[in-house]
Amino acid sequence: MDAPMAQVSAAVNGKQKIKMYEVILYYKFTDVEDAEAFCKQHKQYLKDLGVKGRVYIGREGINGTLAGTPDQMDRYKKYLRSLDGFEDTEFKEDRADEIPFAKLICKVRDEIVAMHVDGLDPAEGGRYLEPSEWRQMIESGEDYVMIDVRNHYESEIGHFDGAVRPEVETFYEFPQWLDRAGIPKEKKVLMYCTGGIRCEKFSVLMKKKGWEDVNQLHGGILRYAKEEDGKHYKGKCFVFDDRLVVPVNKENLEPIARCEITGQPADSYINCSNMACNKLFVCSEEGAEQMEGCCSEECRKSEYKRPFVPDNAFKPFRKWYNYFGEDFKQREDSR
Numbered sequence: 001m002d003a004p005m006a007q008v009s010a011a012v013n014g015k016q017k018i019k020m021y022e023v024i025l026y027y028k029f030t031d032v033e034d035a036e037a038f039c040k041q042h043k044q045y046l047k048d049l050g051v052k053g054r055v056y057i058g059r060e061g062i063n064g065t066l067a068g069t070p071d072q073m074d075r076y077k078k079y080l081r082s083l084d085g086f087e088d089t090e091f092k093e094d095r096a097d098e099i100p101f102a103k104l105i106c107k108v109r110d111e112i113v114a115m116h117v118d119g120l121d122p123a124e125g126g127r128y129l130e131p132s133e134w135r136q137m138i139e140s141g142e143d144y145v146m147i148d149v150r151n152h153y154e155s156e157i158g159h160f161d162g163a164v165r166p167e168v169e170t171f172y173e174f175p176q177w178l179d180r181a182g183i184p185k186e187k188k189v190l191m192y193c194t195g196g197i198r199c200e201k202f203s204v205l206m207k208k209k210g211w212e213d214v215n216q217l218h219g220g221i222l223r224y225a226k227e228e229d230g231k232h233y234k235g236k237c238f239v240f241d242d243r244l245v246v247p248v249n250k251e252n253l254e255p256i257a258r259c260e261i262t263g264q265p266a267d268s269y270i271n272c273s274n275m276a277c278n279k280l281f282v283c284s285e286e287g288a289e290q291m292e293g294c295c296s297e298e299c300r301k302s303e304y305k306r307p308f309v310p311d312n313a314f315k316p317f318r319k320w321y322n323y324f325g326e327d328f329k330q331r332e333d334s335r
């Protein structure tokens, strides 16, 4: 699936770059008896392999995103699938011209994707719709409600046509959002997220609360982008690594969001250069230069302002790891 992509080169700053690295995203819900021991062993394997990224391990399974050479990724996939309970782990794969992580994080979490609702068993989740079935459903004209199970700042730069986009900033807020959303119980529900893991939990919650016809996009937006060329998806997809956004719809690349500074169409994010603010907002190159990477005049005057380096302005995640504490963790938790 990715072989042709290896040859794709992108013009960046006038230079041709070859996308020689592979980025994988994956999760698997399966009982892990001793998460601490499993994590320790896993971390050692990843260190020895020399890859970077972020892996969460818990009693309920594993949730990770990693990057390295295609050979390193192949070895890791084989390794994970050789472990009891992980034999059929699915991987979403993409290519990148740089490793989009500053380091390796591998740690134990109570929940591998945290919604803070106890007793949700993904085995009782919604019906999987494969990417082709999802597209057919959209084109069928059938009556349904489609829910974007991501944070609002993610859906802002891209989402499926007609999707409901909850005004939430973290995944924890979804249960409360559902209670006030007023979705009729008899309605057919379609839901999607980046790679599928958030739907694995949210679909269980919806079924428990009485919705019967609950369906989730298997493999999320990232798999849909590969298999169905992102049809009916507008804009791009936010990802939790240094790339920040990746293309989805191959035909329509028009930005759907607007630069918060200039008001012009934009689909890149920047972290406010005021480290005490660090707000993640949609910003164009012009907007970034105009405000020196800040979200407001007030932030521009802050004593905590990072020096503005135009070439690095849109690579905020490396900076987040260095500067960020709890705020960043909260964002990560909501993946």
Ligand SMILES: [Zn+2]
Pocket: 272, 273, 274, 277, 278, 279, 294, 295, 296, 299
């Ligand atoms: Zn700010």
